[in-house]
Amino acid sequence: MIKIATISSTRADFGLLKNLIKKLNKNNFKTRLIATGTHFSKQYGYTYRDILNNKIKIDKKINKKIDTSNSIGISKIMSAHIFESSKIFEKLKPDLIILLGDRYEILASAIAAHICCIPIAHIHGGELTNGLIDDAFRHSITKLSQIHFVANKIYKKRVIQLGENPKKVFDVGGMGVDSIKATSTFSKAELEKILNIKFSEKNLLINFHPETLNKNSAKIQTQELLSALKNLKKTSLFFTMPGAENENLDIIKQIKKFVKKNDDSYFFKSLGHKKYFSFLKVVDGMIGNSSSGLLEMPSFRKATINLGNRQSGRIKSKSVLDTKIKKKNIIFSIKKIYSKKFINKIKNCKNPYGDGGSSNKIVKVLKKIKIKNLVNKKFYDI
Secondary structure: OOEEEEEEOOHHHHHHHHHHHHHHHHOOOEEEEEEOHHHHOOOOOOOHHHHHHOOOOOOEEOOOOOOOOOHHHHHHHHHHHHHHHHHHHHHHOOOEEEEEOOOHHHHHHHHHHHHOOOOEEEEOOOOOOOOOOHHHHHHHHHHHOOEEEEOOHHHHHHHHHOOOOHHHEEEOOOHHHHHHHOOOOOOHHHHHHHHOOOOOOEEEEEEOOOOOOOOOOHHHHHHHHHHHHOOOOOEEEEEEOOOOOOOHHHHHHHHHHHHHHOOOEEEEOOOHHHHHHHHHHHOOEEEEOOOHHHHOHHHHOOEEEEEOOOOOOOOOOOOEEEEOOOHHHHHHHHHHHOOHHHHHHOOOOOOOOOOOOHHHHHHHHHHHOOOOOOOOOOOOOO
16 A cells, blocks of 8 residues: 655645545555644634544644744744654655645655655646745755646646656646535625625625745735725625735734724635635635635636736636736726626636546546656656
């Protein structure tokens, strides 16, 4: 039986991994889950509970209480994570490690796995996010990995350009689409009751995070966003917690202050996947710079106002409006998503990240592929 370790550092990545973990278990793989990152943070709502509520065991924890709102803190957590991951890998002795995405904790685990000579299967490589430090992290994880599960044929080409063997790169579609299809949703009335909120005539979800390659920008950018939102009429605004990254505290402080002063505004530490996808289904659109607006929102045929450069480089549906983080530009885009022309335009939009089935495709590949001797890979010249 092949032993596979998976690592989850956030509510978001666990939501993408949970169906894969369950399918691996059903197909005679022996999985072990290592939980870390914001899962154990009070500020982010102790999301390790989501893991347990999904009846998935947390086999090992990396719980380091280090402030990650600045570059020094992130460097500290990465160094600690390499050390702790190495100890866990030596104890669990997995045959393969599955990593998803591009966060600093995931890069640290990839480095530890490489040092321990354990092969890695990386999910969602080949993508671009030109406004983030994560962009270089993602490509680094690709070079440390031996098997690649990408979300689009363009991303497959990019991973191969990085010197990876085409025979080990598989286009399986987006994990977010898979997660949507596997998750039942609440109605508006149910959300109102569960969360003690009120929907209005118009409703918008706000997912805004720092542009980590644009230092000292979060404060001003958040001011521009909130200035555009404060005069909206008959509109409920639902804010989610920014990611654990440089300058996130500037965003959190301003949002909390805004919500206190403005009726019909709400702030959530963590919604969990069922409530989060329910919001995607019932709101009119999303405003912010989250990958969810590009990878998941198009499946609901809803608008995304994609702010700034954080997601610059990602493939986008026609339901996505790229918008400068300036008050006047944001106001213009909000008006546009409510226009009949735009609503008609996105009625039949397609999600460029596929229509589901990615977990099944990954399991199918892993059942066929030979895990032994994967570590010593060769650079593939085009």
